[in-house]
Amino acid sequence: MEIKINVTSINQAFGENEQTNQIIVALNGSSADGSGDYLSSSVNVTAKDLPESTSFDDMLDSEIETLARNKLAAYAAGAMPIRVSSIVRNYDQQTHEISNVVVSLLGSMTDGTNDYINYHTTITKEDLPSDKTFATMTASSLKTLAKAKLVAVTKVA
Template sequence: MEIIVNSISQTYGENEQTNQIIIALSGNSTSGNGDYLSSSVNVTAKDLPEGKTFDDMLDSEIEALGRKKLADYAAGAMNVRVSSINRVFNQSGEAVNAVVSLVGTASDGSGDYINYRKTITSADLPEGKTFAEMSAGSLKALAKAQLVNDTKVAA
């Protein structure tokens, strides 16, 4: 899934100094299965590299900070929980996929969030496993691992 920046909103205080930047990020599956990611992350002065101010930073640098924060959230810095699992069956009564929805909201009052939908197919299952052998916990773990993979940034 390719994740893009939808907007970078910079807010200023009375002293005309930037006090926060809100970065909206999203992604959609190219397979047409409806998978998506929607997220908003706040970058504040504490997220800046030593000696940098918001006024010194290019959009590409701000984007990199937002992507890193999103990746950190997906990797465990935010409590991302399952909100639903929808198993889809064929005419023979066999599960053919499971759609897992994950949501998370930062606990620091920033309003940062992740909303993620992942369709787990048989190709995503551990080798030799079928949907009949997969618990809800296993499907949740697969979706969370895919979220981490979709949001990771190059080192």
């Protein structure tokens, strides 16, 4: 269940001096396989994210996108507190066993940037460690697995 993350907008705000004071990049993606998996996020690129002696006014959109993707990957890897908001275990009505588990993760920064991640992923039997079944997976194990999938999906190549 691959999610391709795309930039949906780059919002560049200017101060009275016509200097960029904020860039907000929206990064979103969803799976094409019908699983309902998605990632929605907003990342503030600030002056401290820029290479030395670089200004926002001299940057290409592709360079801003790279900075935002790197920040998103850092957030997913632990720079942002991310919590589980729900775990839904879906049962196969024929076998009465769990067929998949849908985990929703939410993260947000409390530093005034309003940066956030909203991630929804489906865990299938193929995602489980080889020695585990859904019956032997705790909520804690499912949470760890979902967070690992978030890190993988946001990883910058």
